[in-house]
Amino acid sequence: MDLGLHGKTAVITGGSSGIGLAAARKFLAEGANVAICARGAERLTAARDALAAEFGAEHVIAEAVSVLDATAFDGFAGHVLDRFGGVDALVNNAGQGRVSTFAETTDDAWREELELKYFSQIVPIRAFSEALKDSGQGAIMAVNSLLAYQPEPHMVCTSSARAGVQNLLKSLSVEFAPEVRVNSILVGLVDSGQWQRRFAARADQNQSREAWYADLASKKNIPLGRLGEPEEAARALVFLASPAASYITGAHLEISGGLSRFV
Numbered sequence: 001m002d003l004g005l006h007g008k009t010a011v012i013t014g015g016s017s018g019i020g021l022a023a024a025r026k027f028l029a030e031g032a033n034v035a036i037c038a039r040g041a042e043r044l045t046a047a048r049d050a051l052a053a054e055f056g057a058e059h060v061i062a063e064a065v066s067v068l069d070a071t072a073f074d075g076f077a078g079h080v081l082d083r084f085g086g087v088d089a090l091v092n093n094a095g096q097g098r099v100s101t102f103a104e105t106t107d108d109a110w111r112e113e114l115e116l117k118y119f120s121q122i123v124p125i126r127a128f129s130e131a132l133k134d135s136g137q138g139a140i141m142a143v144n145s146l147l148a149y150q151p152e153p154h155m156v157c158t159s160s161a162r163a164g165v166q167n168l169l170k171s172l173s174v175e176f177a178p179e180v181r182v183n184s185i186l187v188g189l190v191d192s193g194q195w196q197r198r199f200a201a202r203a204d205q206n207q208s209r210e211a212w213y214a215d216l217a218s219k220k221n222i223p224l225g226r227l228g229e230p231e232e233a234a235r236a237l238v239f240l241a242s243p244a245a246s247y248i249t250g251a252h253l254e255i256s257g258g259l260s261r262f263v
């Protein structure tokens, strides 16, 4: 199926790793230009070089900025618009989860988490909203978590903030219609940076990668019996960004191997 993304431009925050990097690869494979950002310059440069080698340097921009630094992010947005002339898809993917119960979460930790989850949406959306409106097929995709609807007590502030973000996205899907569609994916467990870090820090260092991941999928009762691959989330993002999803806005798509228990 031609997804109608050839010659279009996608911005992906947190594009140096995991789901964001897989999404960058998918958009490029569809013939789009891609701009990625992340904080860590070294990993970002490695990602940029790999994408440029595969798809051509003229289709890729990478800039080391935090989505929480509005001034720096506006600079990045300016460079993207100068280079590619517009933006058609924005994937708000940057971030990470915080493991802590209510008793363990300090006020500073709450503020930090709420800032990350909200402003990783607000800053990029504000920077690109006019360009997305001008696109004619503008789409915003948020990479959110199943925790938004199915909170976990050991990730209390992440769950709560994720729920608030879903609420924000619903409002934006109305405010930005009909020019820009706003959707999200709800990720369960996808094998990317954060799980690889947890695997590296496993209690039993003799446990193999296969055994550790199989154990995790079993403990979490994932019906499909495994973690997802970043590419499986990326495919959903590219679909939601494309005109193939032209009548979908204000919606969420679960990428969780059936982990959700709500209907």
Ligand code: NDP
Binding pocket: 013, 014, 015, 016, 017, 018, 019, 020, 037, 038, 039, 040, 041, 043, 065, 066, 067, 068, 093, 094, 095, 096, 097, 143, 144, 145, 146, 187, 188, 189, 190, 191, 192, 193, 194, 195
């Ligand atoms: P990764 O750790 O592999 O990737 C996270 C990316 O975000 C990196 O490129 C990282 O680069 C970047 N990033 C983090 N903070 C910022 C920031 N402030 N500004 C710009 N870039 C930032 O993780 P995933 O691919 O798994 O995560 C992608 C998204 O999916 C995250 O929002 C995560 O919370 C969410 N998610 C993932 C789940 C999973 O199971 N994998 C489950 C539920 C949600 P750098 O650190 O250099 O800035």
